[in-house]
Amino acid sequence: MPEAPKTPRKSPRKKATTRAPAKKRATPRKRAAKAPAAVVAAPPAPPTAEQIASRAYQLWQSGGQDPVANWLSAETELAARC
DSSP: OOOOOOOOOOOOOOOOOOOOOOOOOSSOOOOOOOOOOOOOOOOOOOOOHHHHHHHHHHHHHTTOOOHHHHHHHHHHHHHHHO
16 A cells, blocks of 8 residues: 655644733832731730839838738739739
8 A cells, every 4th residue: 555645743833922012111110018017015014022012011111000911902003003
């Protein structure tokens, strides 16, 4: 049998685009500014033993008789301020 004539294979080509080239901007685009992270204040620190002792001493000087009651009152007052 005679051979069929071979046709050359064409390599696949990308289609030509007819899109116009992009124009250059006069000024470059600015990126959107990121919103600053929310600043969250740290919760106030609880009163120190020294602060409580100082306030309890002031309460004692003003006529407080019970040292435990003075301490608890001082602790409550100072905690309420924070």
